[in-house]
Amino acid sequence: MWTSLTSAALRLRPWHRVGQPSVIRQITFSCRGASIPEERLFEYTNGHYLVNDEQQRRKRYVKFDVHELCNAVSSVTKDGSAVCEIDKMEGGFSKALLMTTATGHQVVAKLPNSTAGRARYSTASEAAVLQYVRDHTTVPVPRVLAWNDDPSNPVGAEYILMEKAPGVQLHTVFDELQEYQRLQLIESLTKLEHELASVPFPAYGSLYLRHSVSDISESVALDSQADPTAEYCIGPQCGPRWTNGSSHQDLEADLNAGPWSDLSLFALALAQRSLARTRLPFPENVIPSIHGTRQEHEAVLSSAVKVLPTIATHPLLQQRCKASLWHHDLHLGNIFVSEQNHAEIACIIDWQSASVSPLFCQPRWPVFLTPPEGYQEGLSVIPALPEDFEDLDKDDKWLAQFNRDEAISAKAYEATTHMHNREAYNARFRLDDSLRGLFADIGDTWEDGIAPLQVRLVKVFNSWTKMGFTQPCPIQFTPADIESISHRNDQYILFQEVQAMARKYLGTDADGWLGSSQEFAVKYKRNPELLNLAIGYFEKRFKATV
Numbered sequence: 001m002w003t004s005l006t007s008a009a010l011r012l013r014p015w016h017r018v019g020q021p022s023v024i025r026q027i028t029f030s031c032r033g034a035s036i037p038e039e040r041l042f043e044y045t046n047g048h049y050l051v052n053d054e055q056q057r058r059k060r061y062v063k064f065d066v067h068e069l070c071n072a073v074s075s076v077t078k079d080g081s082a083v084c085e086i087d088k089m090e091g092g093f094s095k096a097l098l099m100t101t102a103t104g105h106q107v108v109a110k111l112p113n114s115t116a117g118r119a120r121y122s123t124a125s126e127a128a129v130l131q132y133v134r135d136h137t138t139v140p141v142p143r144v145l146a147w148n149d150d151p152s153n154p155v156g157a158e159y160i161l162m163e164k165a166p167g168v169q170l171h172t173v174f175d176e177l178q179e180y181q182r183l184q185l186i187e188s189l190t191k192l193e194h195e196l197a198s199v200p201f202p203a204y205g206s207l208y209l210r211h212s213v214s215d216i217s218e219s220v221a222l223d224s225q226a227d228p229t230a231e232y233c234i235g236p237q238c239g240p241r242w243t244n245g246s247s248h249q250d251l252e253a254d255l256n257a258g259p260w261s262d263l264s265l266f267a268l269a270l271a272q273r274s275l276a277r278t279r280l281p282f283p284e285n286v287i288p289s290i291h292g293t294r295q296e297h298e299a300v301l302s303s304a305v306k307v308l309p310t311i312a313t314h315p316l317l318q319q320r321c322k323a324s325l326w327h328h329d330l331h332l333g334n335i336f337v338s339e340q341n342h343a344e345i346a347c348i349i350d351w352q353s354a355s356v357s358p359l360f361c362q363p364r365w366p367v368f369l370t371p372p373e374g375y376q377e378g379l380s381v382i383p384a385l386p387e388d389f390e391d392l393d394k395d396d397k398w399l400a401q402f403n404r405d406e407a408i409s410a411k412a413y414e415a416t417t418h419m420h421n422r423e424a425y426n427a428r429f430r431l432d433d434s435l436r437g438l439f440a441d442i443g444d445t446w447e448d449g450i451a452p453l454q455v456r457l458v459k460v461f462n463s464w465t466k467m468g469f470t471q472p473c474p475i476q477f478t479p480a481d482i483e484s485i486s487h488r489n490d491q492y493i494l495f496q497e498v499q500a501m502a503r504k505y506l507g508t509d510a511d512g513w514l515g516s517s518q519e520f521a522v523k524y525k526r527n528p529e530l531l532n533l534a535i536g537y538f539e540k541r542f543k544a545t546v
Contacts (some may be wrong), residue, residue, distance in 0.1 A: 004399060027070065029087040038066060043111075047088040050512035052445045060094055060113040064157035069109055070099070071154070076161055077105040093117075093240070093352060098164065106164040113391035117353050118444040119237035123158040124213075125206040129325070129351045130162065133205060134230055136199070139192045140166075140347045149212070168339055168348030171332035174368070181343035182409060186417045188345050189335075189366065193326070195422035200226050201323035201356045204266045205234040205259030220259050234323070239353035241273065241444065263321045263358060264312035270443035271305050277446040285341035287519040290491045292450035300450045300499070302456055304442050307473040313462065314467060317435055320427040322504065327351060331367035337391060361434050363417070371410035372403040377417055383483035393471070434459045451492035452501070454485045455527050494499070 031045060070083040081289040085100040093116040097109040116122045127147040133139050135239035151156045168186075177185070201207075203220040210233045213219045219233035226232075233340050236242070236257035255276055273421040278294045288311040292300070311317070327334075329350055336347040365371065375383075383404050388393075392400060418425040426438075438460065457475060464473040477485070499510075508514055 005542075018028055027066070027084060027086060029086050029088070029350045036088070041066065041086065041088055041095075041158060042298035044090065045088070047513050047515045048091075050508060050514065056511070057063040060092070061089075062113050062157055062176045064155050064159075068154040068156070069159065070098075072146065072148075072159070073099045073107045073109065074101065074298065076107065077101055077103075079103055079105070081105065091350070092511075093184035094536060108142065108162050108164050110160045110162065110373075112352070113307065114197050115240060116238045117386045118147040118157065118236070118238045119151075122208065122353055123147060123160060124208055125235075125238045125353070126352045127160050128207050128212070128232060129161075129354050131209070133196070133325075133351070136226070137192075137195050139195060140144050140541060141346060142343060142349060143353065153382050165336045165347035166338075167525075169333055169340075170335040170337050172335065172341075173342045174332055177342055178406075180343050183412050184343040185272045185337070185345065186369065187420070188343070188415040189330070190413065190420045191346070192345065192361075193417070195423065197324045197359060197362070197421060197424050199236060199325060201325065202226075203234040203259040203261045204355075206238045206256075206322050206353075206355055207235055207325065208233055208235045217466060218259070220261060229418050234356055239355060248259060249411050255280060262312075263317065264309045266358065267308040267312055267439060268305060269443065270439065271301050272310065273362075273443050275301050281444065283447060287491075287495060290449060290451065290495055291490060292445075297445055297450055299456070301445065302440070303475045304438070304453060307457070307460055308438070308442075310469060310471070310474070311435065314435055316359065316431060317358075320423070320431060322423075323356050324359040324362050325354060325356050326364075327354055328364070329367070330504060358439070359423060360427040360431055361439055361503075363424045365410065366413065369410050369413045374403075375410055377414065383411055386528060410511045433466075434463055452490045453483075458482055458485055 029038055029041060030511050031040065036045075042061055042063050044057040049056040066086070073083050079101075081103040083099050084102045087098040087100075087349065089096040089098065092113060095113070097111070099109055101107075110126075112122055124147075127144050127149075128143050130144045133141050134143060134293060142145070144164050145161040145163065147160040151157055186446055200223065202222060206221075208219065209231055210219070210221065211231075212236050219235045221227070221230070222232045222234070225229070228362050236259065238257075242255060242257045244377040256263045256265075256269040258266070258269065258274055260269060260288055275298065279298050282288075283291065327348060330348070334348060334350045335345060336349070338344040338346045385400055385404050389397065389400055412426075414429070417428070434456065438453075438456045441456050445453055460467075461473055461477050503509060
């Protein structure tokens, strides 16, 4: 499938001399301000996991030849000077190394780990997305200096070399921003999202440089309007959900990862993905009676497959399904702002697995603008303090003001999206959830459980004629079926509450990640206590629903 990656890198940046030696000085290694030995570059040191910590850290171990990586960095700097400092940064899917040369040039080397997505595809696609966005839009992204997605290269791992992002990370200054500055920044962000969503892509999938994909049957070329130089194409999806892990790569052959030029084909591929993943081991930390057996998953997905081709023809979906590019992880660490004007976006990083998907699947709240609990969508709704605010104690007043301020930021994003990105606004806020939600729930049932998809299908069944379809609904539910699904969904919601309670109590995320060793040691000991608490909570709430 792939061309020679040496020639691909040469075509990208002609001065990238892969594997040529340079003068290597003594290199210092650091991470978060502390000196580390070279071996720690390869290990995952950004935190611990409360569940399967050793396995999770092993997945994120990346071995590579440090000196060959330094050679590659030296070859893309103008003076070819040697690397003398390497500062390790790290996320859940990749290592990012800030590499400084003896003459002060700084280059970021990004090396994906095994959780990043489809091997080779994710690196090739991220490099293409960065280059395309930089060359064809005004969205500020790092300049790619060189990349190589063949792990047999001299470095011994896939990598992308890029310029260091200008400015400062938003998380370092966000709390200092005045309200008007936050509004300016939010408005700028929605304008950039509109610019991305306006690019006319020909199919759903992931973006690649044409020369990196040799099998023409797996790609759809961009037209001359979007790609005047005929360099790019849409190829297979490369995100983590489109791989089954290193121990189950045989299942990847059963996944139709695209590209897809038709909405119904895209939807059926999502169902096929869930069906293929039922062959994986049963997920941990789930209750089988709520999660569903393999046979139940297969039955529910088979029902979804029966309705998807018709649902995909609905006029409202067809109006909002254009192939669109979107950044899926806009948190404060991925946005850099100008040092002189903190309301001005200077760079957006981490485009790994950015996909080209139907527009109605794309819009989502930026992480730092996620609305507080109880947030009411709609432009006519103005966030306000509760009516009994004056009667609250000091702590509750602070919390009420905090939630009101969070709601104002979310409302600003909603309003400026309506103003500057109307198509995305209509796809996100004006589309019947029975239509859009089916696509959201069908692709990940093995991880998320079948209850959400079952509820969606019941809604489709109940509103079939209201949605304008004249032919009989291809799926049927009896009153007993609906009651059983409703009961399971009640249990599912309770279980989600328990998990949310656990995450809040432990200060972790859905993967059980914690940021420091000291924090991990303390909270790991809390797990048995939390388990008993969670079981008691669940049993009490469950009995109340019976």
